[in-house]
Amino acid sequence: MSKLESSARTTIETKSNAQKLLQVKNLTKVFTKGQGLVRSTILAVNDVSFSLELDRPEIFTVAGESGSGKSTVAKLILGFEVPTSGIIQYKGEELSTLRGKKEFMKDVQPVFQNPFETFNPLKKVESYFHETQKNFGMSKKNGDVAERCLELVGLSFREISGKYPNEMSGGQLQRASIARALITNPSLLIVDEPVSMIDASLRMSVINLFKKFKEEQGVSIIYITHDLATAYYVSDRISIMLRGQIVEIGSVKKVLDQPLHPYTQLLKSSVPLPDPANRWTKEIALSDMEAKEYGQKGCKFSGRCPHVMEICRVREPDYFEVDERYVKCYLYESGSGQSAV
């Protein structure tokens, strides 16, 4: 690792000395495929750093396309996967010592993408509420806690009692899944594509819940999604991932109103707008090289970037601080933001 890289690593960390709820530093996960001579590796998460502050609840979005490593980041934080290198600290403690511990599981709860896969189809939905309460020693106040959490998501215990997952609609079931996560009164929710399986007319009811939890319950949320429109609507900060790396990170308004990294610009312009007067007019180049980008030397986007320079293909760019955010792109090397774009 070059000197330059390590200096970049120090810059992306928040400068304030406030206590961290979650600190992720240089997180890397390598998956290996095959054995012996046909062994190949994929850098699913490549040197990812970010942090959430304690006592300042926020919704932090990790956005990216499929294969960008955003779900792997979630799995690493939840302790489902063991990082190859890098540090995850939760409230100042190493995740490796916390993994599997009740206190940690109680404090950090997940919500998954497909509610029909979250719940066992042969078990009643209510059993998950009983089990979570029992597992975390809350059975004395049985009923009360579940009822209160279900109320928060706009359901009642009566609505779910006795029902199997297939007897409920996707939206209801996803809200039940969120209510279950709230039973333990967590400080951090990790939600992985929570609305992509939900009907359009019900989507916002789930998204609005996250806003409400942040504001009323003080829960911090890591929102993992490919949908920039809902990310813009709900989150405070956003990080854009490309092939395992964060290419741009900062406040959601800054990053999505005036994206700086060429990849973020492409991503933003590819979001279809629900407005027939504002159609796509410019043609884009269709790439056939999606899979090759993992092994790309230098900047992962250099193969598709309209502003590509010699250096981009050779050496990986650092993070440069421009306009209250960090951008991993040589265009902003001077730090002025007055570059070619």
Place this chain on the structure above:
Amino acid sequence: MSILSVENLKAHYVTEKRRKITRVLAVDGVTFHINKNEIYGIAGESGCGKSTLLKAISGLIKPPLQVLEGEVKYHFDDRELDILALRGEKERREIRGARISHIPQGSMSVLNPVRRIRKSFEDIVGTHLGIRGGSEFEELVKSHIEALGLDWNVMHSFPHQLSGGMRQRITIALATILKPDVIFADEPTTALDVVVQRGVVQLIKKIKQEQQNTLVIVTHDLAIHANLCDRLAIMYAGRIVEEANVQDMFQTPKHPYTEMLLNSLPTLGDRSVRESAPGAPPSLVNPPSGCRFHPRCPKVMEKCRLEVPELIEVESGHQVACFLQEGRVYEQTRELGANYH
């Protein structure tokens, strides 16, 4: 001039178990006309019957799906065709592929995983044109796929070697190689990444321009409709509730359901609060009486619970099935009536 006219189509799934007949009213009285050379969109949530409608109008009727009433007529340049009257599989096969074709959703389940892409092209070209291999085949396929921006080398690949976006482009190439008059696309961009999705939309537009065919796009994603379609129909619980050209639909929606759908869409650059409608889409086994939207409608009236509103034209080319609009048409007819006296 309309190329496809559908009149009062009723297609239900009928199943019998222990002498108890269950009826899913998936398409329940649908009327619309598609003009030659236009892109017609059908939008609706999952379970509203939009895919069943597509099956019925393309003649893919297999038990338990039954067409109870209505007619589906194609008006091709050289002949009229009543697709519901076709009895033999041979007749249907002649129509499919050459006259009407289908771009399906899951490209992985369409392409045979153990055969090379070339074989799929050989199948379709061989069956319909009788060209089996040789230079004639290569010339035909090569000119087609190169026009779509695909490389000839993909022909020798297996489906799993290609990315999702590439596979979807190949299914589009397969569906359009015979230059069909009408193309049905069922969720053609769902499950694709945003950048790839934009590429696929671009490709569909290009094919339409070159081949001058009529396109029917079915998707739940209103932003895609806004980007692609000329006219748009909104389906709710087995019926069309509103139909208009796409500009009018987005600017002045008339049905409360359409209004609600459009209001719930988050947009980049706008963080104002969005709300979902209460409740969930109804089950089609036992749909609500009268207007099927009435249990969720904020403007519900007594009449809505009892009677089914008809699709009426309230402005030129803008049709709505809602009693709120009835007064307007009523006023117009009364004026007309007054002129007679």
